[in-house]
Amino acid sequence: MSPAMKAENQPQEELTSPENTISNDELHQKSKVTVVGSGNWGSVATKLIASNTLKLTSFHDEVRMWVFEETLPSGEKLSEVINKTNENVKYLPGIKLGKNVVADPDLENAVRDANMLVFVTPHQFMEGICRKLVGKIREDAEAISLIKGMEVKMEGPCMISTLITEQLGINCCVLMGANIAHEIAQEKFSEATVGYRTNRGIAEKWVRLFYTPYFIVSAVQDVEGVELCGTLKNVVAIGAGFVDGLEMGNNTKAAIMRIGLREMKAFSKLLFSSVKDSTFFESCGVADLITTCLGGRNRKVAEAFAKNGGKRSFDVLEAEMLQGQKLQGVSTAREVYEVLSHRGWLELFPLFTTVHEICIGHLPPTAIVEHSERAPKFSLVEGSAQYY
Numbered sequence: 505m506s507p508a509m510k511a512e513n514q515p516q517e518e519l520t521s522p523e524n525t526i527s528n529d530e531l532h533q534k535s536k537v538t539v540v541g542s543g544n545w546g547s548v549a550t551k552l553i554a555s556n557t558l559k560l561t562s563f564h565d566e567v568r569m570w571v572f573e574e575t576l577p578s579g580e581k582l583s584e585v586i587n588k589t590n591e592n593v594k595y596l597p598g599i600k601l602g603k604n605v606v607a608d609p610d611l612e613n614a615v616r617d618a619n620m621l622v623f624v625t626p627h628q629f630m631e632g633i634c635r636k637l638v639g640k641i642r643e644d645a646e647a648i649s650l651i652k653g654m655e656v657k658m659e660g661p662c663m664i665s666t667l668i669t670e671q672l673g674i675n676c677c678v679l680m681g682a683n684i685a686h687e688i689a690q691e692k693f694s695e696a697t698v699g700y701r702t703n704r705g706i707a708e709k710w711v712r713l714f715y716t717p718y719f720i721v722s723a724v725q726d727v728e729g730v731e732l733c734g735t736l737k738n739v740v741a742i743g744a745g746f747v748d749g750l751e752m753g754n755n756t757k758a759a760i761m762r763i764g765l766r767e768m769k770a771f772s773k774l775l776f777s778s779v780k781d782s783t784f785f786e787s788c789g790v791a792d793l794i795t796t797c798l799g800g801r802n803r804k805v806a807e808a809f810a811k812n813g814g815k816r817s818f819d820v821l822e823a824e825m826l827q828g829q830k831l832q833g834v835s836t837a838r839e840v841y842e843v844l845s846h847r848g849w850l851e852l853f854p855l856f857t858t859v860h861e862i863c864i865g866h867l868p869p870t871a872i873v874e875h876s877e878r879a880p881k882f883s884l885v886e887g888s889a890q891y892y
């Protein structure tokens with residue numbers, strides 16, 4: 505498609521940036537996008553982006569997608585098959601990514617020319633990836649993280665967007681939402697939330713890159729709130745899966761979701777007093793919690809874990825059931841538990857605590873209801889974190 509035929513057809517009201525904006529020149533320079541990650545969501549995100557870079561004059565058509573290389577049972581390399589068939593046959597079979605997508609197994613080469621970096625790998629791999637990228641990216645690069653998870657360091661919890669900013673020295677927005685990947689691959693309607701720190705203009709640029717008539721994106725100035733919603737709902741989804749495995753019914757599952765949402769909000773506000781209540785009502789908040797507890801992978805594998813009475817480990821079930829895709833909820837439950845125990849907050853978060861203790865076999869799956877409501881319902885804690 506010739507540049508002249510491309511139209512800036514994204515939500516027009518988003519293009520007028522009030523303050524802290526990037527300049528018109530910057531806005532209209534052609535940006536080059538690389539997606540770091542090519543799993544299930546990584547592939548769908550690449551498809552979304554690639555459909556937009558073809559239409560929008562401010563982006564180069566080509567979208568590079570870094571592939572963690574692997575050899576398929578046929579003996580072929582995954583990246584070569586993606587480039588030959590235009591499909592990620594392992595992580596998103598049956599869906600064309602777009603002719604302008606180039607799969608690249610060389611991380612350094614994949615990011616070299618890009619000034620817009622989209623990070624979308626399972627969170628446990630990001631520290632290693634960042635280490636490899638130090639000094640290899642453009643100085644003017646902007647990043648966005650679609651990764652739901654966090655790291656826990658000696659100093660305390662570290663969100664993935666912060667890891668990216670600290671290790672690579674670049675600004676990092678986040679995009680989270682009720683986004684089960686295979687549904688978006690089929691172009692079923694959904695919404696998402698971009699979280700940004702200060703620069704509204706950059707957030708608008710990310711909105712334009714992702715926005716389609718079936719993928720509605722809005723931006724909020726609450727990067728930590730958005731990212732913590734996406735991260736913590738995976739722990740609640742594990743709890744919801746236990747309820748399903750024990751066949752306890754919809755009311756019980758709704759109760760777990762309600763308690764979980766309350767703990768998500770309290771935990772987020774304890775860590776970051778800037779987190780806004782309104783963020784929990786965006787797609788990244790309650791909507792993502794609902795969809796993940798109904799149809800996500802964390803729910804599905806936790807259901808199998810409970811059905812087996814906790815006798816088969818999550819690692820084994822993940823490998824059997826997900827064919828290379830990765831769970832985030834079990835490791836996030838452990839990371840949250842570490843923060844809670846370190847800060848003396850375990851009793852304030854009975855659901856989060858119980859989910860972890862079930863995952864590691866210290867409690868039976870039935871403890872999900874016996875223990876989750878055991879804490880006193882007080883509203884306290886360092887001023888801002890109130891349960892009610």
Ligand SMILES: NC(=O)C1=CN([C@@H]2O[C@H](COP(=O)(O)OP(=O)(O)OC[C@H]3O[C@@H](n4cnc5c(N)ncnc54)[C@H](O)[C@@H]3O)[C@@H](O)[C@H]2O)C=CC1
Pocket residue numbers: 541542543544545546547571572573595624625626627629650651652653683684685686828829830831832
């Ligand atoms: N799948 C979904 O529906 C959604 C996922 N997310 C989030 O997006 C992030 C990425 O998830 P997916 O794209 O679904 O990935 P996935 O769950 O499909 O994970 C597999 C990916 O990890 C890669 N991988 C395996 N070992 C690796 C290593 N040692 N180093 C680097 N990469 C390695 C694989 O090559 C593959 O690309 C996660 O944080 C997830 O929570 C967010 C919204 C929806």
Ligand SMILES: O=C(CO)COP(=O)(O)O
Pocket residue numbers: 652681682683684685738741792795796799800801802803831832
């Ligand atoms: O984050 C998701 C939906 O928004 C996907 O959740 P799962 O990883 O549990 O499938």
